[in-house]
Amino acid sequence: MARKLPAKDVVVIGLGWTGSILSYHLAKAGLDVVAIERGPWRDTATDFPPAYAQDELRYAVRLDLFLRPAQETLTFRNKADQTALPIRNFAGFLPGNGVGGAGIHWNGQTWRFLPTDFRLRSHLTERYGASMLPEDMTIQDWPVSYDELEPYYDRFEKLCGTSGKAGNLKGVKQEGGNPFEGWRSAEYPTPPLKQGLGAMLFADAARKLGHSPFPQPASNLSEPYTNPLGIRMGQCSYCGFCERFGCGNYSKSSPQTCVLPALLRLQNFTAQTESEVLRINLDSTGKRATGVTYVDTSGTEWEQPADIVLLCAFALFNVQLMLISGIGKPYDPVSGQGVVGRNYAYQTTSSVSIILKDKVLNPFIATGAHGMIIDDYNGDNFDHTNLGFVGGGYMGASQTNGRPIQTRPVPKGTPKWGAAWKKATAETYQHGYSLSTHGSSYSYRDCWLDLDPTYKDRMGRPLMRMTFDFHENELKMSAFLTERLADIAKAMNPTEIEPHPRKGPYDSTIYQTTHNTGGTVMGDDPKTSVLNRYCQSWDVHNLFIPGGASVFPQNHGYNPTNTVGALAFWTADAITQRYLKHPGPLV
């Protein structure tokens, strides 16, 4: 029997990017807010100071900052006719853990989706006809437009201090920026990062072939910056320890560097860590949430009543808590009915390895998000007529590190060990470079999340089950993008080139990305979405999922964090400006 705590105005589940942004705005609006976080408190000085943050074994291999599968994992299979088995050690994607969540270990790549991405099905149907889309593809329009979200992208970029060069200021094209991006109301808060040799060689080659390379937008700051909450950040030192690491330098944007110091000063905010929410509680009508039940480290269960519940966990675990709490109709792929767990999607990445024998690349001088990029083959920026697929992605030179346990290029055909391996490893390290594509992953009827019938977590709850595989549309897209990237790579005059287009089946043992999306999709129709356009549950009006990537109807050819952050601000405004005045369905 859970012990009951005094009621709060708002209970927040998970204290990462969305949880900290929502907590700040609602506490600032005068509400009494408690955030409950499964993992530990984390901070720069205690968890990743520059004295030892640059430890590849601890952070990148043993995954010190990540969720332990013993705490929570999921089962996986490619197809519905297989038995899903537990992911016993995270490898293909890496959910974060603790205060800051994925905002600690991300690379800082800070992209906006394209205006056409937000009306994807309508746009593609208008341009190519409905027959262009595979019958089992379940993509749908977002319930918000790019124009509506633009001010919120701007707010998240200003919170982060993102470094970059605008390509479109209020409709006017800007030299040196991304000519394909949607209009921006303002320039990036800080100028672009400096570039290494690999990126400059790529940019020269791309320009020669008629493309428009630009610096990747980065929340690894090119110069010191004070954000709108008054928090000061440092200049990036190009140490090459971003992805899988916390930044010891206060220069990568995260809840720690951008929100928490201001949030913790608000008297009406409390964070409760190492406490796992077991379920969201509903009243007898099933239409109103009464709060949450969580368990602390001693195993004691507590009931935290609240007027508003904000589900701010990592995308996958948002879906799991909805299913476990019995909120919304679970998706059934056979009938196509139901919504929770529907439209799970991912990202389709690929690469081209090159060796530039006569160049010294210093690959360890890097950040998680520098590099030069072209966007010519993203979304519907290019004509897909007769290509046999839809979708696309950005591509370019964005190698993030030279950490030698995991980044050790060798020529094709090199043995995996022995004298020849040692020689090739020594001779190639300074000259090997990886170019990459970052492609969309559209949603399908047979890719979904539900509860596993066999495996349980440490609390005795069912693990979530993922059924996912790449579809022909995405594999064709990846082949096309990788060929275009190889064309540019050839113009860099490499001594060796090896394209690696994405091939199926999806393999959960090979790291690709942690951009897991969908499952609690936002939309205009309760039959095909869990949330309305304000990220509010259709079924339970005082429950919001404010912008975790689980709300994406499909995934586009960009990293998700900027859209996640923008939707967090969007939802915060909807709650403070509308919901608090008239609590009830906003649509």
Add this chain to the structure above:
Amino acid sequence: MDSKTSLQLSRRAFLASAAILLSTSASVVHGRTFHQGMPWAPGAAKPPTPVRPGPWVFFTADEAATMEAIADRLIPPDDRGPGGKDAGCAVFIDRQLAGPYGRSEGLYTRPPFMSGSGTQGYQNPDSPAGRYRSGLKALADHVAAAQNGKKFHDLSAADQDKLLSGLEDGSVDLKDTDAQTFFEMVLQDTQQGFFADPIYGGNRGMAGWKLVGFPGARYDYRDWVERHNEPYPLPPVSIMGRADWSSKG
């Protein structure tokens, strides 16, 4: 707000919240509560513990001799620098197997265990420590049977290479042990030991980093980002620093 005021506030807040709890439940919430200020305190960091030199912790003497011989074939000594043995790769693996990695700590180890497709990942209950113990035993048995009671480390370098290649391509059968997965694990761990920070017992003298030209735990390259095509000039440094830093005294 200075830190003293902050601490006082926190103390008051703690007492207030404790009072609420006492009145409602007569108990204390486990987990940690943060309220009214960042919990900044000196000496709260969690640095890694350096590996202690000295006797083997996990391996038996025979296992260690075999592991050092394997490490020297996977990464042979040559004019570019030390091999896997002198770089401490076996010491690294020994200490890792005696720690959380060896015990599969933090992994999902609940039954049932069923075999699946390769895309679903490792699905056996045994831990890395158990796999090394049984794998090295199977290897020792195989060598003894095939080579007149010899041990792996008694074989010539050429014979060791031949045997390792056989494990790698699956042509050597190790009875109950899957030779290929065992070999892959040993190779991965050996290379990790060669390139991980020396604080963990391998990469001795930063041999792995010197081999490729990785500057290690340095943290600031602002002056070198745009020095294109120029090799970075400073030698590598470990989390523990460099030997010549402390010897200057």
